[in-house]
Amino acid sequence: MDDNLVEIQGLHFRRGRQVIFDGVDLSIPRGKITAIMGPSGTGKTTLLRLIGGQLRPDAGTLRVDGTNVPDLGRSGLYALRRRMGMLFQSGALLTDLNVFENVAFPVREHTKLPEALVRDVVLMKLELVGLRGAHRLMPEELSGGMARRVALARAIALDPLMILYDEPFVGLDPISMGVVVRLIRRLNDTLGLTSVIVTHDVHEVTAIADFCYLLSAGKVMGAGSPQSLADSASEWVRQFMNGLDDGPVPFHYPAPDYARDLLGDAA
Amino acid sequence: MAQRPISFTVLSDMLAGLGRSALFLLRILGGLPSVLVRPGLVIQQIYAVGVLSLIIIIVSGTFVGMVLGLQGYNTLRNFGAAESLGVIVALSLLRELGPVVTGLLFAGRAGSALAAEIGLMRATEQLSAMEMMAVDPVRRVVAPRFLAGALSMPLLSAIFTALGIFGGYLVGVEMLNVDAGAYWGQIQNAATFQDDVLNGILKSLVFGVVVSWIAVYQGYHSQPTSEGVSRATTSTVVISSLAILGLDFILTGLMFTGE
Numbered sequence: 001m002d003d004n005l006v007e008i009q010g011l012h013f014r015r016g017r018q019v020i021f022d023g024v025d026l027s028i029p030r031g032k033i034t035a036i037m038g039p040s041g042t043g044k045t046t047l048l049r050l051i052g053g054q055l056r057p058d059a060g061t062l063r064v065d066g067t068n069v070p071d072l073g074r075s076g077l078y079a080l081r082r083r084m085g086m087l088f089q090s091g092a093l094l095t096d097l098n099v100f101e102n103v104a105f106p107v108r109e110h111t112k113l114p115e116a117l118v119r120d121v122v123l124m125k126l127e128l129v130g131l132r133g134a135h136r137l138m139p140e141e142l143s144g145g146m147a148r149r150v151a152l153a154r155a156i157a158l159d160p161l162m163i164l165y166d167e168p169f170v171g172l173d174p175i176s177m178g179v180v181v182r183l184i185r186r187l188n189d190t191l192g193l194t195s196v197i198v199t200h201d202v203h204e205v206t207a208i209a210d211f212c213y214l215l216s217a218g219k220v221m222g223a224g225s226p227q228s229l230a231d232s233a234s235e236w237v238r239q240f241m242n243g244l245d246d247g248p249v250p251f252h253y254p255a256p257d258y259a260r261d262l263l264g265d266a267a
Numbered sequence: 268m269a270q271r272p273i274s275f276t277v278l279s280d281m282l283a284g285l286g287r288s289a290l291f292l293l294r295i296l297g298g299l300p301s302v303l304v305r306p307g308l309v310i311q312q313i314y315a316v317g318v319l320s321l322i323i324i325i326v327s328g329t330f331v332g333m334v335l336g337l338q339g340y341n342t343l344r345n346f347g348a349a350e351s352l353g354v355i356v357a358l359s360l361l362r363e364l365g366p367v368v369t370g371l372l373f374a375g376r377a378g379s380a381l382a383a384e385i386g387l388m389r390a391t392e393q394l395s396a397m398e399m400m401a402v403d404p405v406r407r408v409v410a411p412r413f414l415a416g417a418l419s420m421p422l423l424s425a426i427f428t429a430l431g432i433f434g435g436y437l438v439g440v441e442m443l444n445v446d447a448g449a450y451w452g453q454i455q456n457a458a459t460f461q462d463d464v465l466n467g468i469l470k471s472l473v474f475g476v477v478v479s480w481i482a483v484y485q486g487y488h489s490q491p492t493s494e495g496v497s498r499a500t501t502s503t504v505v506i507s508s509l510a511i512l513g514l515d516f517i518l519t520g521l522m523f524t525g526e
Contacts, residue, residue, distance in 0.1 A: 052399050081401040092396035095388075106400045109407070154400075 011060035022218035035209035044198040085155025091147035093139040100135040125153040145176025162194040298410035308411040316377040317419030328427035332434025353450035356435030365428035370474035374507035378482040382503040385486030386496035420475025
């Protein structure tokens with residue numbers, strides 16, 4: 001069996017005239033947590049949608065577990081998606097269903113399990129994220145962190161191979177953040193998953209990621225373990241990893257000379 | 268790129284939109300068999316779009332009938348034909364006002380709600396999440412709502428018409444002393460099932476399909492922002508209303524000429 005669950009080679013993707021990916025190569029090892037980082041607007045979420053087959057690349061191959069995703073038709077794609085879970089930034093819970101029914105949703109749609117078994121599966125998944133007691137609540141009664149944990153329970157309901165996390169740490173308080181961070185690591189290890197985390201929260205993700213990719217301007221700017229990236233020879237990578245305000249990415253938007261701007265020709 | 272005249276762009280945009288919505292309708296129709304296997308989904312939606320529209324339909328139907336009774340009586344009396352009030356009320360409701368006014372109210376009450384609901388599901392990534400769970404949102408979300416809308420409309424129109432005729436009776440017979448036997452008898456005499464009742468039902472079915480189609484299309488293809496959802500809701504009501512009036516003219520032309 002191939003060591004890499006996802007293999008991306010020569011990925012090109014553009015949206016209108018804007019080039020999002022300009023020849024990206026990356027691979028996601030099985031059983032590990034891989035972080036994909038980069039400044040806002042680099043197309044990190046787009047990458048997840050490409051892996052999930054919601055978007056098609058302009059060129060390049062994108063293999064998940066050996067099959068090239070862009071080649072798949074609708075039914076092939078749906079068969080593949082049954083083996084991946086995705087956690088959306090907003091949680092994307094179905095607002096007309098309660099917590100229990102949200103987690104039961106993929107189970108009911110894809111299996112014909114008797115009701116008693118559905119109940120067991122759902123309660124087991126909710127227990128894993130610590131929210132078994134909340135199964136009767138409606139999505140609007142949940143806090144941001146709880147909603148994301150319910151969405152996580154739903155993502156693992158069908159025991160997927162891989163989970164794609166889209167900005168899982170955005171907008172969480174420190175306690176919820178800690179809970180989600182540890183949960184991702186624990187689920188990855190106990191369920192034997194492969195996790196892909198797209199984020200720009202360097203601090204949180206480096207605590208749990210096994211491997212990191214840094215994307216910017218449509219290219220891979222750096223790759224390696226979190227530690228090796230922090231000590232990278234590239235000035236840009238160091239600036240990003242350490243959150244420095246000035247460096248290759250300048251603090252100032254390009255502007256005319258400061259003194260001339262303020263004083264006019266008297267300067 | 269060479270500049271095209273604006274009228275050409277507008278026309279090609281309109282044609283492209285029509286093409287896209289036709290393809291979308293085909294996708295919905297393709298999803299209908301899987302919906303029929305799970306009637307629960309449709310029943311839930313019939314409650315949302317049909318039952319919850321009942322109040323506005325009941326109130327409007329009764330009042331439209333009562334106004335028809337008043338206006339009809341005043342005009343017919345001049346010709347000494349007040350006994351024919353029932354026919355005027357019943358035929359105008361069965362053939363035109365029932366389906367058309369119900370259609371317009373349905374677009375405002377249920378069509379806008381459908382578009383907003385689906386548009387918000389798009390904006391909050393619920394549709395995307397379904398796709399990633401390998402569930403086709405067109406089958407799971409759109410098709411049941413479309414079917415429920417198409418089925419509810421003829422029923423609502425029938426209720427509107429029946430109450431309208433009753434409203435005309437209240438005003439004509441109870442208030443203005445038209446003979447009750449004449450009121451009902453003339454209706455029975457003049458209105459035929461084939462020409463009036465069936466054609467009215469057919470019209471309302473067409474309006475139901477068109478309004479539901481426009482609503483789910485607008486919602487599903489709305490921009491995922493609050494402005495996008497609001498625009499989808501507005502266009503649903505505007506386009507549906509225009510479509511109902513235009514189609515009514517064509518259908519009337521086909522159904523009621525050459526008698």
